[in-house]
Amino acid sequence: MNLILFAVPFFLVLIAIECLADRWRGVSHYRLADSINSLSAGVLSTTTGLLTKGLGLVTYGFALEHLAVFELSADSLWVWALAFVLYDFCYYWLHRLGHERNILWAAHLVHHQSEEYNLSTALRQTSTGFLLGWIFYLPMAVLGVPLLVFVGVAAMNLLYQFWVHTQHIPKLGWFEWFFVTPSNHRAHHAQNALYMDRNYGGVFILWDRLFGSFQEEDDNEPVVFGVTTPLASWNPLWANVQFYAQLWADARRAERGWDKLRIWFMRTGWRPADVARKYPMDKPDLSRFRKFEVPLDGRVQRYVALQFCGYVALGSYLMGVESQLPTAALVLGWGAMAWGLFVLGMTLENRALALRLEWLRLASNLPLMGLAPLVGLWPASLPAWIALVAYSLLSVVALYRCKDRFTRRAS
Ligand SMILES: [Zn+2]
Ligand SMILES: [Zn+2]
Secondary structure (H helix, E strand, C coil), X not given: CCHHHHHHHHHHHHHHHHHHHHHHHCXXXXXXXHHHHHHHHHHHHHHHHHHHHHHHHHHHHHHHHHHCCCCCCCCCHHHHHHHHHHHHHHHHHHHHHHHHEHHHHHHHHHHHCCCCCCHHHHCCCCCCHHHCHHHHHHHHHHHCCCHHHHHHHHHHHHHHCCCCCCCCCCCCCCHHHHECCXXXXXXXXXXXXXXXXXXXXXXXXXXXXXXXXXXXXXXXXXXXXXXXXXXXXXXXXXXHHHHHHHHHHHHHHCCCHHHHHHCCCCECCCCCHHHHHHCCCCCCCHHHCCCCCCCCCHHHHHHHHHHHHHHHHHHHHHHHHHHHCCHHHXXXXXXXXXXXXXXXXHHHCCCCCHHHHHHHHXXXXXXXXXXXXXXXXXXXXXXHHHHHHHHHHHHHHHHHHHHHHCCCCCC
């Protein structure tokens, strides 16, 4: 059973409850476009994970088979407890270097791009973490932690981190000493200089206290959420490649070969001297910080929200049946997901091309319907056909009804 899939309904219900709490307390921590962008990054991340998790599992399994020092049993509660703590220790170092090194920050920054802080931010995850993240967990394989235990504690660690992404819970007394909490994780998501590069723990904040990276949330320094080089986009694909693209451009511009190579592994923000001189990049002044916002008609916003629900359903379906799906089906599912979320992002940005792209996205349901049964994404059954045709026709009607509201300024 995939624990994360099982948790999806709880995530959605808790997000709805937090929205109600916002209303009740007269605060506003949610903006539709931001939440859809965060959730899009999350759905894209889990779907990408179905295709890429093999890398982490195979390397872990290989290390376990050839390098394990002990033979630990998955039946022992102590092994589970030890693995749970050890996983968080490894996570601490992955997360810390994820902030401190250019190439790892390029993957991790997706989680930090939101300028809001709410439960939807928790689900905002990278799609490229699989490239290097697995290296940090190899010590667990060397110790002999069974694969089943490793996968189990990894899911538990991720699930724990969900609830700390809220502004509704204040400091929690003695709990703050030992565990990651909403308060100390809010500080982690800040772009204020005081909080920069602090509080990396996943479950235990003890690592930060131990290794000198702890910072308490200070009432005199309200947290400004986000990153110092804003994404300024609602496109979840661009969110995932933004910083790689910058590093690549800088590496190409650098004159010295050594700089082209080392830029990837240097401290986050490091740029070759000649490139920084020729192409200066100013960090915006935090006192003049404004959240990224694009005016968009309310009816178009509701249309995008409804369409997005279809991708949550597709992502959940893929997670649910992944073990029965051939790779070609997963690739097709990923392609449909990436294309669809990209177009919805363009619509949220109120781009001039958005309406045409949206018609094209709906039209692309036709070849998808033909291809899906061929590659085994879903069976060629009548109910599947009826559901997809009904969804497509309803979408066409809905788009027709709000087509005049595209690329208009909201009133
Ligand atoms: Zn982080
Ligand atoms: Zn977080």
